[in-house]
Amino acid sequence: MWGLREVTALERPPTDLIDRVVERLAGVLRPDQILTAKTDRYNRARVPAPFPVHRWRERVPDLAVLPESTEEVAAVVAIANELKCPVVPRDGGTGLTDGAVPLRGGIVVDVKRMNQIHELDLENRTVTVGTGINMLKLNEVLGKHGLIYPDDPASYPCSLVGGRIGTSGWSLIGARYGHTRDLVLSFDLVLPTGEILHVGDGIGRQISKSSSGYQLKHLFMGHQGTLGIATKATLKLYPKPEAELSPFWAFDDYDAAYRFTGALARAGVATFAGAVLFDEWKVAYLRRDDEAYIPQPADVRALTCAVLYGWEDEVRVGGKRLFRIAKEHGARYLGDEISEGDWAARHDRYATPLHGRTKSGQVVPMSWHCEDAAVNYTRVPAVTKAWHEIVADLRRKTDVFDDWGMFAYTSADTGVDYLTEIDVGIWEQRLDDDAWAMWVRAKRDIAAAALAHGGSISACHGSCREGEVDLVPRELGRGFDVMLGVKRMLDPNNIMNPGKYLLDLAYQGGDLAARLAELRGEA
Amino acid sequence: MTQTEPERTVRPDALQRPFTPGDPGNDPELETYPETVHGPVPLELSDRRTAEFVEEWRNASYNCYSSGHKFCREVCPVMQVTRNESWTPTAFHANVVAMEKGELEVADIAADYVNCTQCGACELRCPNTLFTGDFYRFRTRTVDVVKAVRALAVESGVHQPNWRTWNARTDDRTHEPVLGETEISQENVRNWAEGLDIPIGGETVLFVDCEAAFYRTAVPRAVAQILQRAGYEFGLMGEQWCCGGPAAEMGYVDQARRFARHNLDNWRATGTKRVLVLDPHDYISFTEDYPKYFGAEFDIEVVLVVEVLADLLAQGKLTPTVPVNRTITYHDPCRLNKRKGIWEEPRQVLRSIPGLTFHDVDRVTQWSYCSGGGGGLPVEKPELTAAISERRLGHAAELGVDTLVSACPWSERPLSEAGDKRDIDVIDIHEIVAESLGIEVGGSRGAVGDRRCGGCAK
Amino acid sequence: MSYRYSDEHAPPAPQRASEVAVTTHEHVFEVDPRLMERWVLQQTFPNWDTLRIMHARHDHLDWMHAHFAQKTITGSDLIAEIENEA
Ligand SMILES: Cc1cc2nc3c(=O)[nH]c(=O)nc-3n(C[C@H](O)[C@H](O)[C@H](O)COP(=O)(O)OP(=O)(O)OC[C@H]3O[C@@H](n4cnc5c(N)ncnc54)[C@H](O)[C@@H]3O)c2cc1C
């Protein structure tokens, strides 16, 4: 049985080891790059995903370092490997699967100082940057050259390129421009042993497609910092779009909006950058406080939006095609003001705590938790239904949880699969051990529902939080054994972000096959 | 399939249908579910001050802690030059929650709170303000939290050495020690106005901040002469003290209140009903701190000079005619643009000046610009102020300008120092308007001065 | 243009906008205050602050459009074109 993983007592490096680490680091970094004060450590123990506040201290690292170059990162990691001290890569700290949260203490390697623009190649249309740079900030500079780096998560103004690599992120406009893995051409990576590896297709920094040798790029993206630290990346650039179109349409019910969303995604319009389906729970939720939806008539119950980017003439032609489809589907256009205003808020809106409500309607401050999965179009309604029921069950027991509705976003330009997301409000101030256990169970049920429908546990955040992580060996099958093998080979001392993705199994004795069978529910 | 008819796997109930909580038409069953979670046991904090502090600020800080998404990070001026996550708005709120949980004490956190200019970028950019602050009448209060932590530190005897001296000297001389080793005295507070023949007291008085009154005296001289030119009646304060704002910003709250009381009483004594303010920092003190101290008793009208100028220009009471041949960009002072939403009037004023080539940068881009001159930062960490100013001048230099125009005397000293290295003059909006009105301003433009203004005294 | 305590603390009378929201200033919606009586209490909010936030939001959204593309094409424009072509 893959039961609840019991919370193990915290394993931390002993203090004399930390003292030695600090002493050695002083040989490779300036004093202002080595942070050991309490606040420095407490503020690198968290990410936005809710966690019981009374257990904060379990995740506090022993120190943090602020390296400024690949060589400095390599020197730090080499020392950590030699002294067998855990290392946790941290960039924006916006990840939602606890990737940047230390589970075993040790050193947080905070790469935010590596935010330089090293080289802008206007001819080949690439830019080489330090991985501590933010996309919005980068695009402020690229915009002056008429270019854009179109990796656009809803955390666009706050997540950073290194974290995008570490999570293999998902972009709102990925149906048009691809996602992080398509947009990052290559990068330098410090391996867990401190060696430096250049990862990319082919040997060049700027090759977008090679078929020479193993294709290692995907392996070194989305590993949640368990295989190394990316320090410098070369990114693919596009012309900054001349025109944007972002129509929103309303429907009487979910079914109609769902059919319409599918039709838009299947239409094959080249400038189509994505469509989003808002379900009936989402619309009811938006009526709490969203100025665009408060005044809508009661028969607005579900929504679809689409977004197109490109040259104005292309966008007009493509846009008209979508509006004709809208007419066939009886879609009601919500007007220019709402369409434009709402889309512009998608790059950075999301969780504000006061969205939270008790069932009787009182405002409570809640953390936002976004549970995401990758699901095929035909399975979206079933997953939607199953997930709402899981959250309804939580709400039957307590006001600590709230259902903020669901989105389904196109991931690809053909409409094959959707990032399916349920937003759950969690009243963290009241999150005690019982409520946390309830949540962990619900997370597992949410992940299991996605797998039962042939999906993946996560389309964007990763799946290494408590609850969902136990299902990863099921999802990956034999692939998980390969993961263990790769981890053991590249990180012989298990220093790189230990405790994530059940990778400790790679280092444990005993009957691994039996343990994996148990996790897969085959025992 | 529609969502209102889910598969009946469990007994159908009110939670299986979407609803908007608080709607009186909702299913009454919603009120009947039990609450099975007890919540964590609250901690008794032994330190009384900390306990009171936490009680007052926990929800404000929790509003960020529970989000933690860091949309504020890249607009923070200190963060941009240090890239140290310990000195971000997110950390400033999280520390309060950690204090509530007994994990941190004021002595652990006080020094981190130096690293803030109180520019307000973070709290404006925060979605909890920008998207829902007005809806809930509940917004992110990072500046208030920083001030409150600094105050708690001072009350708890945890001082920052330079702030302590600065405020002691201010207390002693009733003005900030803006001239370094040279002591300031109350008798000299009106020296800047020499020869301008301005009466004392009256219905409207012009309040001049310490930096402008003693250091960049060209600014108040420009303001006074422009107003005189337009026939706008005003006097000077009977006995002006520092507004108290800087003391409040650095945590010396009792001192700040004493100074505020003095000024309010002094206005009363001269029958003053309206205070004209040329400095954005004073504008914050008078429109945010004083109302907090005095409530409805604070019945003084507060008027910002730049807005008066825009109005006088629009009405044709002032017409700049002398061409000013400079290529400029405008620095949005944080306390106007971010904290007050005042950005249009200064641009209107600048557009009225003949001869100028104006490369404007929009107000939203400028949410992430700052001079580093606020919140006591230059007193305690002048190297950070300098780095922030240098970045700001870097943005200006990209535009190929020869002059950066600001509207905040406190920004002008560090910006001028950074501009000096790039041959970019930093001048005040009031100075440039006066110049274009053909006024010989006089006074000082600080140690660096203004290279392109032939006749200007240093 | 100027600040007076008494003006700032007298917001326009609320009009009901939905079962859970009201409107006050032009373009400003607010929560029905009865929903903020128990767990989170509303802050003191002078009028200038409400208006500052509302204006900043609009400016920010305009900025975001301009950041991602040089211009925005409106749906109503395209609908009109389609109708003309029909
Ligand atoms: C409001 C909000 C909206 C979001 N929307 C989206 C979305 O639309 N799409 C999406 O994909 N995600 C989204 N996320 C999640 C998050 O922003 C992404 O996972 C992002 O990629 C994390 O980047 P970061 O810089 O914050 O990384 P961090 O959180 O610091 O790190 C993420 C992971 O990467 C590892 N890591 C960090 N730096 C490196 C490095 N240099 N080399 C190797 N590994 C590293 C860390 O150890 C960790 O495991 C959202 C988050 C928030 C708060």
Ligand code: SF4
């Ligand atoms: S201040 Fe606002 S933007 Fe910054 S982390 Fe907190 S909630 Fe997020």
